[in-house]
Amino acid sequence: MIETAFTPWQSLGGGVLIGLASTLLMLVIGRVMGATGILAGVFAPASIADASWRIAVLLGMVTGPAVYWLATGGMPEITVPVSTPMLLIGGFIVGIGVTYASGCTSGHGVCGLARLSPRSFAATLTFMATTAATVFVVRHVIGG
């Protein structure tokens, strides 16, 4: 188990930026800032214009670490406390789940909750519960 520092202000600040980006994407092109939907739509775009805005958002997203580096002089901390097979299995399961759920933490958990969507409330409660249950089983039942 790896301890991580409690970072309320940094996390709040990051959250404010996530909320700001979600608001601005709705204001500018009327779209939901959901990572799953934006990514999946790239592979089946409705038009060239549809593919363009998705690719523009994604390119912006991957620029995030560079902005962080410019501001702080270091790369954001990424510590992966699980084995490579777990990372790959988890990734595959995430891909299946978000496709059926039509959204993930950003689409349902932020944008959906912000517009008081009942589907997003149900989705968010469900995945928060199964994530917590999975972490408990992996760390305290299997991992012991």
Place this chain on the structure above:
Amino acid sequence: MHLILVYLIGVIFGTGIVISGMANPAKVINFFDVAGSWDPSLAFVMGGALIVAGIGYRLVFGRARPLFEGKFMLPTARNLDARLIGGSAVFGIGWGIAGFCPGGALPALGTGRWEVIAFAAAMLAGIFAARSLQSLSRPKPATT
């Protein structure tokens, strides 16, 4: 022109994600590990994002339409069906195993870390697998 704005919105989102800790699996898993090395930081991410997007969306939806599109493109589904709940439950299991969600992993790709690339590749495989399953189960239009 508006694609530059959309790109910058992606930058804001990606920067917010990496600042917040959502791109750090150790922090994500610790948020859910209430019984172990609990780190409540991510509640502040969700809180900050929801306050800003909640107020922001109310202001934006006061407009007749977005700045560069004819209308707001919002999800139209209303029913709480098995796909939504089951998909969300599955997503949570994957998130708990790997510690990355799509919105956390995509900006983290900008760090060039192999763990993120491996997760994203596995997630894409899951997305494609689920999409093929969905197109198989969807009734095909009758051909004559």
